[in-house]
Amino acid sequence: MAVEIRRAGIEDLDLLIAWRVEVLQEVFGLPAGGVPPELVEANRRYYREELATGGHVACFALLDGQLVGCGGVCIQREMPSPDNQSGINGYLMNIYTRTCWRGRGVGRAVVEWLVGQAHELGAGKVYLETTADGRPLYQAVGFADLPDIMKLEARP
Numbered sequence: 001m002a003v004e005i006r007r008a009g010i011e012d013l014d015l016l017i018a019w020r021v022e023v024l025q026e027v028f029g030l031p032a033g034g035v036p037p038e039l040v041e042a043n044r045r046y047y048r049e050e051l052a053t054g055g056h057v058a059c060f061a062l063l064d065g066q067l068v069g070c071g072g073v074c075i076q077r078e079m080p081s082p083d084n085q086s087g088i089n090g091y092l093m094n095i096y097t098r099t100c101w102r103g104r105g106v107g108r109a110v111v112e113w114l115v116g117q118a119h120e121l122g123a124g125k126v127y128l129e130t131t132a133d134g135r136p137l138y139q140a141v142g143f144a145d146l147p148d149i150m151k152l153e154a155r156p
Contacts, residue, residue: 001063003109008058008070010051016058017044019070023096027131050074057117061097061106069097071110073118073126084125090118092128107137115141 050056061069080087097106
């Protein structure tokens with residue numbers, strides 16, 4: 001059973017939002033209906049703007065014609081540097097496979113497709129954040145930990 005990857009477009013907005021809500025519920029441990037409406041609307045605005053400008057590439061994964069996973073890559077600019085002369089980077093996010101379909105290569109297919117899209121768009125670096133469950137997949141694809149990265153926690 002081969003994984004098929006389909007690029008998502010603005011015509012898929014409602015489906016993208018439904019999958020984004022599912023991802024947020026799982027990653028943040030939110031109950032069904034636990035994603036605040038304002039966050040849903042903020043994601044809707046993000047997709048409308050970024051899909052139109054090419055700042056985000058999203059996809060769905062299918063097995064036997066059934067949607068089983070999704071993912072996206074944000075295309076961002078940073079100052080060019082020796083390790084990223086283009087100054088373009090890709091930030092993988094929303095990589096998700098429904099639980100009953102895991103272990104069948106869906107996540108890997110999504111990640112490899114998105115990394116390919118990022119590279120086609122000139123990204124010299126590709127980043128991501130991961131959960132403990134996702135770490136083995138990303139390591140198998142070639143991602144490595146960056147010990148020098150820090151994050152400022154959100155302030156009220």
